[in-house]
Amino acid sequence: MKTEHLEGRITDYKKSIETVIEKKILWKTKIKSFLVKTLQNIVDKHAIGWRVQELNWIGTNEAVNITFESFPVELAEKINQMPNYQFIQGGALVFSESYNGNVRITILFPLIENISIEDSSLELGVFSPAEITEKLIVEMVDEFLKEIIKWELPAPKAKLGY
Secondary structure (H helix, E strand, O other): OOOHHHHHHHHHHHHHHHHHHHHHHHHHHHHHHHHHHHHHHHHHHOOOOEEEEEEEOOOOOEEEEEEEOOOOHHHHHHHHOOOOOOOOOEEEEEEEEOOOOOEEEEEEOOOOOOOOHHHHEEEEEEEOHHHOOHHHHHHHHHHHHHHHHHHHOOOOOOOOOO
């Protein structure tokens, strides 16, 4: 049996594994800590009840997220006027390391009863670790806030006709 025609494919396979390893090294040595630092700077500058978390899940893959865990302090007085108001914790912007070394950016919405699994998250994109910049992170936080605002205050559905 002749296998000479496989040599190019084998070379490509080795290169693909090498690329994944390089992406994972970049995540481990630079991107993860850069995400934590950038997100923490946002949290420190804009204290609205959110925090940064580092997660280790799905075997060896890791993630960094920014999540709402408490009510904004400056609105506490208003909440006291409405004792039955329930702040729904959760909602997160997740930067997760994928199996191939890319970074998947996802919004997880707060969990409430009767919400379908399809409506509980929104994928914002998949990026090479080299594409993760401060500008991209800030843009993703902005998109996260827009989506959470829409989740909190959904637009009324317009009726057609009378």
